[in-house]
Amino acid sequence: MMKEEIQLIKEGKRLDGRGFEELRPIKIEVGVLKRADGSCYFELGNNKVIAAVYGPREMHPRHFQDAKMAVIKYRYNMAPFSVDDRKRPGPDRRSVEISKVSREALDPVILKEYYPKTAIDVYVEVLQSDAGTRTAGINAASVALAAAGIPMKDLVSSVAVGKIDGEVVLDLNAVEDNYGEGDMPVAMVARTNTITMLQMDGRFSQEEFERGLKLAASACRTIYELQRTALLERYSESMGEGEA
Amino acid sequence: MGFEIMEDIRKDYVYDLIESGKRVDGRGFREYREISVERDVITRAEGSALVKIGETVILVGVKLEPGEPFADAPNEGVIMTNAELVPMASPDFEPGPPDENSVELARVVDRGIRGSKTIELEKLCIEGGEKVWMVFIDIHVLDNDGNLVDAAALGAIASLLNAHMPTEKYGLSGDDTLPIRDTPVAVTTVEIGGNILADPNLYEETAATSKLTVISNADGTLSGMQKSGSGGLKEEEIAEMVEIGIEKAGEIRRKYLVT
Numbered sequence: 001m002m003k004e005e006i007q008l009i010k011e012g013k014r015l016d017g018r019g020f021e022e023l024r025p026i027k028i029e030v031g032v033l034k035r036a037d038g039s040c041y042f043e044l045g046n047n048k049v050i051a052a053v054y055g056p057r058e059m060h061p062r063h064f065q066d067a068k069m070a071v072i073k074y075r076y077n078m079a080p081f082s083v084d085d086r087k088r089p090g091p092d093r094r095s096v097e098i099s100k101v102s103r104e105a106l107d108p109v110i111l112k113e114y115y116p117k118t119a120i121d122v123y124v125e126v127l128q129s130d131a132g133t134r135t136a137g138i139n140a141a142s143v144a145l146a147a148a149g150i151p152m153k154d155l156v157s158s159v160a161v162g163k164i165d166g167e168v169v170l171d172l173n174a175v176e177d178n179y180g181e182g183d184m185p186v187a188m189v190a191r192t193n194t195i196t197m198l199q200m201d202g203r204f205s206q207e208e209f210e211r212g213l214k215l216a217a218s219a220c221r222t223i224y225e226l227q228r229t230a231l232l233e234r235y236s237e238s239m240g241e242g243e244a
Numbered sequence: 245m246g247f248e249i250m251e252d253i254r255k256d257y258v259y260d261l262i263e264s265g266k267r268v269d270g271r272g273f274r275e276y277r278e279i280s281v282e283r284d285v286i287t288r289a290e291g292s293a294l295v296k297i298g299e300t301v302i303l304v305g306v307k308l309e310p311g312e313p314f315a316d317a318p319n320e321g322v323i324m325t326n327a328e329l330v331p332m333a334s335p336d337f338e339p340g341p342p343d344e345n346s347v348e349l350a351r352v353v354d355r356g357i358r359g360s361k362t363i364e365l366e367k368l369c370i371e372g373g374e375k376v377w378m379v380f381i382d383i384h385v386l387d388n389d390g391n392l393v394d395a396a397a398l399g400a401i402a403s404l405l406n407a408h409m410p411t412e413k414y415g416l417s418g419d420d421t422l423p424i425r426d427t428p429v430a431v432t433t434v435e436i437g438g439n440i441l442a443d444p445n446l447y448e449e450t451a452a453t454s455k456l457t458v459i460s461n462a463d464g465t466l467s468g469m470q471k472s473g474s475g476g477l478k479e480e481e482i483a484e485m486v487e488i489g490i491e492k493a494g495e496i497r498r499k500y501l502v503t
Contacts, residue, residue, distance in 0.1 A: 067248070093347045093350070093351060096347045096348075097344065097347050097348050100344040100348055101471075101472065103474075104471075104474045107475075108475055182359070193478065194476035194477065195471065195476060195477045196475075196476045197471060198477070198482065199470050200355075200359075200467075200469035201355045201358065201468055202359050203359055203465050203467050205466070206464065206486060206490065209466055209469075209486065210483065210486075213479065214479075217479070
């Protein structure tokens with residue numbers, strides 16, 4: 001018995017009814033945790049993630065301090081109940097790699113030079129997973145960093161493109177990811193078109209890759225607007241309260 | 245702490261040279277260091293290769309043994325890729341559990357082989373749902389002078405190409421060559437001051453903020469990609485890196501993998 005084949009595109013639509021270039025519904029809430037310096041709840045379809053930021057604060061252990069700038073630490077973690085088959089708690093190789101590339105996705109926009117010898121901790125918890133958790137985590141973390149008042153050059157937005165039934169499509173869900181032919185998570189500074197994360201697995205032609213990257217860039221611009229709106233809504237609200 | 249100053253001086257040196265169109269070791273921007281691939285160096289392993297790119301040295305060993313398949317692919321063999329940044333390879337490597345760099349190295353090499361479906365896993369079934377061949381690819385970094393990914397990926401595919409199945413050892417029958425259908429090759433480039441350099445050595449790797457590994461197959465399709473480092477890349481830069489990736493992969497494949 002081979003892994004069964006599933007037809008992922010029927011009559012020009014994907015199984016969940018989306019078009020090829022359509023994102024899943026996104027919901028962003030800023031400041032959802034009391035103790036964290038900044039936090040953000042992010043939903044992308046059935047993905048539910050929370051990001052929290054602590055810092056800048058003293059770096060432990062001290063020999064990891066950088067005399068010239070803050071050290072960014074990023075922990076991507078999946079809750080054991082977030083996936084179909086329970087995930088054993090604690091870091092595995094996948095989450096170690098995701099934590100690294102996610103940190104590097106955000107690193108270019110953070111003005112680390114302002115806080116030498118400190119640590120800025122970014123914690124991302126995946127509460128429910130439906131493919132695309134690393135990108136949801138980066139989107140949430142970017143907003144949480146801004147909410148924590150960390151000086152940044154810009155926001156980072158992230159999305160994955162993939163290949164199903166030979167078509168390049170935006171934002172794969174779990175079924176598409178499992179039965180599709182490839183996945184390519186991208187993070188970028190949407191306003192300057194600067195790519196800060198790029199991964200790929202599966203099989204893409206050069207042309208498909210280029211098309212995918214363009215598709216991701218345009219979706220990142222959409223997500224950027226949503227992130228920006230969520231931040232503005234949260235803080236124009238609290239500024240209004242202050243005046244009253 | 246003194247090392248940090250040295251590192252800054254070195255970075256400036258690399259930058260300044262590149263500004264004037266030169267690299268620390270006198271290479272062209274798209275030129276690789278000398279590559280050598282020596283196969284079957286470890287006879288205890290089912291496949292092995294010692295790869296040198298300049299002064300970077302990596303030994304890859306492939307071992308095969310029967311084991312249990314994954315529940316979602318009961319009739320397919322299993323690939324396990326692991327990398328060890330052996331402490332002797334660099335003053336920056338320490339013994340202990342794998343850190344993020346060794347995990348990343350192993351996973352990127354693994355991705356290239358998996359994405360291209362290089363190993364015909366469906367031919368590695370011994371007894372459906374019960375017993376399949378497990379292919380262990382172990383990457384042993386012996387000397388780090390930069391660009392570990394390309395050396396490791398080349399070592400992995402070279403080892404797989406000449407690996408045999410230890411059928412007799414396990415009292416099994418069947419073909420004893422490992423079925424391989426593609427030859428993924430990794431090509432890593434870095435961006436320094438707007439310039440794209442292929443095969444960065446350690447100095448260049450430390451000076452660069454962004455690095456991109458592009459893994460491509462015999463037919464020119466892409467089967468893996470990984471950006472690392474805390475910098476950003478422009479779309480045009482990525483396009484150039486992909487183009488260099490496919491071109492260089494072709495050269496490396498013709499020279500070192502076609503037997």
